[in-house]
Amino acid sequence: MSGGGSIICDFIAHTVPFYFLLIATRPELFNVTRTPSSDRTMDLGLAEDHFSRPVGSLVASDIEQLKLAIEECKKLILELPEHSERQKDTVVKLIHLRLKLQELKDPEEDEPNLRILLEHRFSKEKSKSVKQTCDKCSTIIWGLIQTWYTCTGCYYRCHSKCMNLITKPCVRSKVSHQSEYELSICPEIGLDRQDYRCAECRSPVSLRGVPSEARQCDYTGQYYCSTCHWNDTAVIPARVIHNWEFEPRKVCRSSMRYLTLMIPRPVLKLKEINPLLFNFVEELVEIRKLRQDILLMKPYFITCKEAMEARLLLQLQDRQHFVENDDMYSLQDLIDISTGRLSCSLTEIHTTFAKHIKLDCERCQAKGFVCELCKEGDILFPFDSHTSVCHDCSAVFHRDCYYDNSTTCPKCTRFTERKQDDIPEEKKA
CATH class of the missing domain: 3.30.60 (Wheat Germ Agglutinin (Isolectin 2); domain 1)
Known part of the structure; x- marks a missing residue:
């Protein structure tokens, strides 16, 4: 009861001044007219516990009495001295009566779920x-x-x-059918091209605020009325990709909902949209390398029983695209990269994955490589920082050995020789 009581108290605290203002300025909203003050004594006909019985025991006469009490209460409010304690108490009483009437009418039966x-x-x-x-x-x-x-x-x-x-369709349907961002920075077309009307509801707008203030959405570049644009702010994808800028900008309500639903979706292919970004943002280069390493680790996990039982790949379930490719990013990824959050979490996951393959699991250790160029050193894995991988056969070598070697990959050479040996003599001739 204490929780419900606090809610009602908050409601009254917000509503009582509002009721006083309406009573003083627009009494017609209460469907009553001011009448000369009279000596009528009124008890409202109700005790505090009169309607506190279980709902099932209420009858139609209770609702009728409640409606009559509300009407009497409204009339009394207008007759009492303004801002008096008695008027204030009566307003509170009116609020309670209205709430009780709402409960008795049980609107849940009238409105579908x-x-x-x-x-x-x-x-x-x-x-x-x-x-x-x-x-x-x-x-x-x-x-x-x-x-x-x-x-x-x-x-x-x-x-x-x-x-x-309502005239605006659900934004989620647009996200499902058109999962892509506007990648031009604030593509403004001008208020005159909008015929000086809101881009959404088409109500008249003006830069002078007459009849309604025109508010620009930084995402769409269009102008909206104050009903469709509440001065919400959001990170703009185009500004992030082109300028690496994360300052929130004002957007309309529909853009706000669209950006909110789109933020976790990996739809940004940075190396095609703005490949130069990797030259200026070191954190992006670091994240790209970690993602490439994780993709090299994935084959070990999907063939390892212990890794499958431990569900190691589920550590990336919130960023499933990280185990599918290394070039697609979501807007949330870029925001987390700028704050350093993604680098910390991905480095920790990378360390856990590498530890399983190189130290904890004998099956995964057995899938390591020995450098065939120098035939020395420890077991190598394709995600080690000091190794190079042959693009044709995926063999792993020491980086220095691979680049210093003037001959072709030994493994590729053996494959070529075997193919030659399998060719019949008559075909060779």
């Missing part, structure tokens, strides 16, 4: 938090007395009453 609209999959929320904001009308969602929904795909939130007004 799941609604599908424009590829959104809206799920009815049970949370009573009052700190959410409707993405459609940009007003607060009063969870205690209002029904609201959240899209399970793009996390679009809105009142139940606003759902039929």
Whole structure:
């Protein structure tokens, strides 16, 4: 009860001043009109515990009494001296009565738990938090007395009453069908090309703020109204790839949701988009080498029973693309590289993998190589920093031996000789 009580107290703390303001300025919102003050004594007809019985025992007359009490309470608020203690207590009483009426009406029976609209999959929320904001009308969602929904795909939130007004399809569908970023930095086309209208809802906008302020999205370069652009900020992929810049910029709501869903997806092939980036960012070179080593370790693990039982490759389950290729990056990868987080975690995983192959597992140790050029030294592995690998047969040699050797790879030479021996004499002639 203490948790629920604190929520109600917070709700009252936010709502009481709001009720006073509405009563003073717009009494018509309460469906009442000011009447001359009278000597009418009013008990509201209700004790605090009158409606505290189990819901199953309530009858229609209880709801009717509650509605009458609410009407009487609203009239009394307008008749009492403004900002008096008694008026304040009556406002609190009105709030409690409205909450109780909402409970008795049981809106969950009237509203479906799941609604599908424009590829959104809206799920009815049970949370009573009052700190959410409707993405459609940009007003607060009063969870205690209002029904609201959240899209399970793009996390679009809105009142139940606003759902039929939604015109923007679910962003997750765009992510599924078009997983690529805008790679031009703020590709502005100009407000005149937009006919001085919001790029999303098409409501009139102006740089002077009349009738509505035009706000630019740094990701799309287009202008939006204040309902579609809340001055949210996000890291812009184009600025990261071209300038290695991670300062968050202002984006519209739809761009914010799109970038949030796209951030873990490995869709950036840096060596094609901007290969010069590796010349200026040392951390990228380090990460690329670690990823190349992990790909060389992968064949050891998928043929090793102990490694499969230990599920070593699952240490990279949050970055599955690291065990598939070494050239695709997600925006989250680049953000973590800039902060140093990825380098630390990947180095630790690299050390664990190398320890299993070179020290802990006899099966993996047996798959090592001896340098056939000098026939000396320790067992070599393709991911060792001092080795070189033949591109044709994958044999491993000391780097110095490989580059100093003027002849071809000994293993490749043997393969060539065997093929020659398998050719019949008549074909050789």
